Amino acid sequence: MNRIFASLLFIFIGVFAADIKTAVITTANTATTADTATSATVADIKTDTTANPAIIEQQFSFTIKTSNPDSTFAKIINTAESKGGYFNNYTANYLTLRIPVAALSDIQKSITESGKLEDKSFSSEDNSAEFEQLNFQIESRKKLLETYFDLVKNAPFAELQSVEREMTNLNAEIERLQGKKQAMEKRAALAIVAVYIYRQEVIVPPVKFEHSPFEWINKTDLNNLKGDF
Amino acid sequence: MKYIVLCFLFLTSCATFHAVKPDGFAEYTDNTKTEFRAISPDGMLYRVTEYEQESQATAEFWRGAFLLKMKNANYKVEDTLNIQVGGKPSIGYLFSYAGNVEESLYMVVAVPLKKKVIVAEATGTAEQWQIRKSDVVKAVSEIDLN
Numbered sequence: 001m002n003r004i005f006a007s008l009l010f011i012f013i014g015v016f017a018a019d020i021k022t023a024v025i026t027t028a029n030t031a032t033t034a035d036t037a038t039s040a041t042v043a044d045i046k047t048d049t050t051a052n053p054a055i056i057e058q059q060f061s062f063t064i065k066t067s068n069p070d071s072t073f074a075k076i077i078n079t080a081e082s083k084g085g086y087f088n089n090y091t092a093n094y095l096t097l098r099i100p101v102a103a104l105s106d107i108q109k110s111i112t113e114s115g116k117l118e119d120k121s122f123s124s125e126d127n128s129a130e131f132e133q134l135n136f137q138i139e140s141r142k143k144l145l146e147t148y149f150d151l152v153k154n155a156p157f158a159e160l161q162s163v164e165r166e167m168t169n170l171n172a173e174i175e176r177l178q179g180k181k182q183a184m185e186k187r188a189a190l191a192i193v194a195v196y197i198y199r200q201e202v203i204v205p206p207v208k209f210e211h212s213p214f215e216w217i218n219k220t221d222l223n224n225l226k227g228d229f
Numbered sequence: 230m231k232y233i234v235l236c237f238l239f240l241t242s243c244a245t246f247h248a249v250k251p252d253g254f255a256e257y258t259d260n261t262k263t264e265f266r267a268i269s270p271d272g273m274l275y276r277v278t279e280y281e282q283e284s285q286a287t288a289e290f291w292r293g294a295f296l297l298k299m300k301n302a303n304y305k306v307e308d309t310l311n312i313q314v315g316g317k318p319s320i321g322y323l324f325s326y327a328g329n330v331e332e333s334l335y336m337v338v339a340v341p342l343k344k345k346v347i348v349a350e351a352t353g354t355a356e357q358w359q360i361r362k363s364d365v366v367k368a369v370s371e372i373d374l375n
Contacts (some may be wrong), residue, residue, distance in 0.1 A: 068332070212298045216280035216346045220295070221302065222326050222335045225350050229266065229274050 055131040055184055058101065058191040059123045060108070065200040066115030069093060072197060079110040085190065093197050098190040111195055118198070127184055134181045141174045245375055246315075246347050248277040251361065251368035273353035273361055277372060282346045291341050292320045299337075303327045307334065312366060314340045314347070315374030323358075334358045338369050347372065 066072045073095050077087050083103035089096040099107050111117075148167045155163050212218050250256045250267035254275055257266040263279040286294075296306070303326065310321030321338040336351040336358075349369045353361065 071332075212294060214282065214284070214294060216278075216282060216339065216348055217295050217298050219278075219280070220299075220337055220339070220348055220350065222304075222324075222333065222352055225274060225276055225335070225352055228264075228276060229268060 055127045055188045057125045057187050061121045061194045062111050063119040063196040064115035064117050065198045067200045069197045069199055072114045075114055076110055095195045097193040099193050101191055131184055134177055138177045141170055145170050245279050245345050247373040249368055249371055251275055251364040273357045275351045277349045280346045312338055312370050314372050
């Protein structure tokens with residue numbers, strides 16, 4: 001029994017030492033960079049697609065003026081949904097979307113063509129280091145789990161329960177870390193696009209209205225027609 | 230004498246026109262002899278109205294007077310409609326209104342008669358007009374002038 005506990009203790013120390021080492025070595029650039037640039041475009045964003053892909057959360061913001069906010073929002077949402085995105089917040093003057101990174105240039109074009117562009121900004125957060133750390137943590141726990149499987153085969157009956165309990169806890173922890181990793185990947189795959197809209201009032205030049213002497217001509221009017229229903 | 234009075238009353242109570250609703254529209258139940266209204270499921274409006282008009286003038290006169298008032302009221306002609314109504318030529322136009330941010334189009338088809346003018350109107354968005362234009366124009370052409 002003492003030998004089994006000693007083995008377990010030795011393995012624990014080995015695994016968590018590896019975790020601490022990776023945390024110290026990996027210097028993450030996790031600071032948020034807010035870069036407001038009127039000339040920033042989607043094409044400026046480059047994603048590293050090599051063996052260790054960068055996990056970057058991107059956020060875009062646009063302010064446009066249009067005479068019909070509802071119709072403009074409908075067009076933008078249609079474009080987003082046709083490209084595999086969706087909206088997750090929608091008020092009279094504000095819309096947020098989650099858009100696949102590959103479709104960002106299409107949605108930007110749709111937004112800028114929908115009204116007069118007043119302002120735009122971009123920010124990003126690089127979570128690559130934290131993602132890599134998660135990978136290491138998951139791998140190390142999986143290795144530990146394999147070791148437990150081996151121990152279970154030869155463990156005395158009295159020790160079996162405690163080993164199984166440790167395995168259950170370890171499984172739960174692996175699942176938690178994998179969930180966190182998947183959430184991070186999803187946040188990087190779908191950029192946040194926020195659209196603010198201001199209603200552009202139609203400027204009507206002063207009209208010299210002439211009252212016609214004929215009743216049917218005076219009453220032929222769009223407001224009169226709508227008021228009659 | 231009684232029969233002469235009854236005939237007179239009957240003739241004067243006759244409507245000048247009989248309108249039908251465009252395909253896909255629903256007719257209002259409180260329509261009168263001088264006003265017919267119908268509406269589509271997506272909110273497009275259709276109305277035919279009879280106005281008394283004692284002054285007699287040529288079609289060109291009415292066209293000029295009508296367009297002048299519409300121009301001064303800030304309407305813009307988008308299209309000219311040549312529709313025969315009951316075998317008679319009409320004054321027909323499709324307008325847009327500068328002050329309307331909902332982008333509605335407004336159709337007017339007027340038929341001057343002896344002492345009356347029959348005016349058919351319709352309004353809807355550009356999309357609705359594209360879908361329902363043929364039904365509305367058909368309904369206008371089928372207005373029966375008594």
